[in-house]
Amino acid sequence: MKNVIINNIPSANRKNFGYKSINRSDEHNENQNEILADILDLYNKTNAIERLLNRNMDFIKEENTYLTSLNKIMLQKYNDLLTQYEDFKNSATERRLLITPSSCTTDDRNYGAVIETKTSSITKRPTLKVSKFVIFDEAADSVYLPDTLNVTIINEDSNGIITESDNDIYSPFYKDENLYWTRRVVTDNSVEKLTTNYVITLPEEIMTTPLMNELYINPFLCKVTKVYCRYGDSAAWDLIDGLNYNPATANAGINSQDSDIESIRPFKLNFESRKINQIKITVEASRYTEVESNYRTFLYGLKEVTGFINYYSDYETSSFEFETKIPDTDGYEITGIKPYFNNGSDSSMYYEDFNYDFFYKDNNDEYHKITDTFPFTPATSNIKVKCIFGESYDEMNIRKIEIIYKKNS
Numbered sequence: 001m002k003n004v005i006i007n008n009i010p011s012a013n014r015k016n017f018g019y020k021s022i023n024r025s026d027e028h029n030e031n032q033n034e035i036l037a038d039i040l041d042l043y044n045k046t047n048a049i050e051r052l053l054n055r056n057m058d059f060i061k062e063e064n065t066y067l068t069s070l071n072k073i074m075l076q077k078y079n080d081l082l083t084q085y086e087d088f089k090n091s092a093t094e095r096r097l098l099i100t101p102s103s104c105t106t107d108d109r110n111y112g113a114v115i116e117t118k119t120s121s122i123t124k125r126p127t128l129k130v131s132k133f134v135i136f137d138e139a140a141d142s143v144y145l146p147d148t149l150n151v152t153i154i155n156e157d158s159n160g161i162i163t164e165s166d167n168d169i170y171s172p173f174y175k176d177e178n179l180y181w182t183r184r185v186v187t188d189n190s191v192e193k194l195t196t197n198y199v200i201t202l203p204e205e206i207m208t209t210p211l212m213n214e215l216y217i218n219p220f221l222c223k224v225t226k227v228y229c230r231y232g233d234s235a236a237w238d239l240i241d242g243l244n245y246n247p248a249t250a251n252a253g254i255n256s257q258d259s260d261i262e263s264i265r266p267f268k269l270n271f272e273s274r275k276i277n278q279i280k281i282t283v284e285a286s287r288y289t290e291v292e293s294n295y296r297t298f299l300y301g302l303k304e305v306t307g308f309i310n311y312y313s314d315y316e317t318s319s320f321e322f323e324t325k326i327p328d329t330d331g332y333e334i335t336g337i338k339p340y341f342n343n344g345s346d347s348s349m350y351y352e353d354f355n356y357d358f359f360y361k362d363n364n365d366e367y368h369k370i371t372d373t374f375p376f377t378p379a380t381s382n383i384k385v386k387c388i389f390g391e392s393y394d395e396m397n398i399r400k401i402e403i404i405y406k407k408n409s
Contacts, residue, residue, distance in 0.1 A: 001245055027038070054168075059180065062299055095332075095404075095406060096402060097324060099401040100117075100120065101122050101321050102117045113318040113319060113389065121267075121398070123266050123398075124318040124389045124401075126312050130308060131306065131308055132292045133200070133307050139177070143174050145170060145203075151169045155195070156199075157194075161187050161191070164183065165185075166181065167180070167181065169198075172305040177303075182220065182301035183298075184297065186295055186298075188295065191288075191291075195283070196284075197281070198283065202277050202279070212309050213395060214270050215305075215306070215307050216266060216267075216305070217281060218265075218266035219268060220300060220303050221285065223286075224267075224283055224284075226243065226281075226282040227240045227242075227249060227269060227281055229281075230276040231274075233348055237280060264306065268397065273309065317388060318361075320387055323382070324385075325383070326405055327381065332405045333406065334375060334403060336375050337385070337401065338351075338402070340398070340402070344395040349393065350393055352392075353396060354390065355387070357388075358384075360384075361383070377408070
């Protein structure tokens with residue numbers, strides 16, 4: 001795909017035709033043709049920009065309508081949960097304090113953990129990050145798509161589909177927020193949802209290794225239900241684990257007509273390094289608009305897709321920390337800490353590779369390390385927890401942490 005605005009310069013140059021001098025007609029004609037070409041080029045660019053703006057405005061309106069209805073649903077859910085929490089707080093002895101990535105920080109720019117609030121993830125910082133799909137030209141702030149990068153769009157079921165159209169299917173690979181892959185499908189009124197596979201064949205000419213261990217996906221008005229990978233065109237597809245645990249994709253507990261509520265934001269999948277030359281992203285669109293009386297229009301796609309092989313140091317690890325306040329410290333004791341992970345189940349292998357230290361803050365705003373084992377009661381209600389990734393599992397991806405405390409018996 002070519003950029004809308006090409007960094008070319010006008011071809012017409014100033015030429016002096018002297019008063020009452022002998023002028024060659026071919027030079028005059030050439031100058032006129034150059035001016036005309038520049039005018040046409042400017043006209044085409046203006047039209048292209050206008051089409052892009054109109055298209056993006058349509059996308060923004062569609063997304064805004066969806067987010068407005070989503071906000072009402074989430075507000076109602078929040079009020080319901082708040083009522084349940086108040087009832088629970090007055091009766092339960094064990095309580096949990098939730099810590100999300102937005103509450104965490106790191107001061108270490110070299111080895112501090114990578115904290116991303118938009119994907120709700122905290123991961124180890126790699127020493128080197130190499131793209132598996134495209135080549136980034138940082139100096140020119142541009143992206144080069146290799147010739148062997150290939151994308152195929154496959155419907156899982158074509159029943160009821162009347163027409164379908166796509167814009168540039170390679171748009172998710174560009175570093176341009178204005179470019180999406182969007183698919184517009186018109187169906188009869190029997191179709192309730194559409195399932196589509198976005199299949200990527202990795203470019204072999206830029207591969208220094210067949211290994212990959214990270215995927216970033218940003219859906220548009222649809223939900224990602226599965227992500228598969230394989231090595232070899234005839235090999236079986238293997239499911240990449242993690243979608244069931246990532247808060248951007250996991251079931252949010254909303255009723256069925258709002259089931260795509262969980263895919264309004266991007267997510268990141270980290271997994272153990274494996275050989276991959278094809279990725280299959282399965283998306284499901286259940287939101288449609290009625291067209292006349294017997295037709296429905298579905299609009300969905302992907303905003304961005306990136307894949308990487310991350311390399312990590314064997315000698316350095318990553319850390320992050322957060323500060324919080326435990327209510328009623330005199331009447332409660334801290335009994336534990338529990339991390340939850342975006343990749344795979346909350347397994348004991350990741351938990352054992354998660355290290356931490358507790359500190360309490362005194363009246364002079366100085367922190368002191370707590371050496372007591374669980375359960376313990378901090379000297380003050382203000383605490384800080386420093387978390388450190390172990391060296392065994394580089395793919396660890398933390399989505400939240402719970403501080404567990406209860407009333408003193």
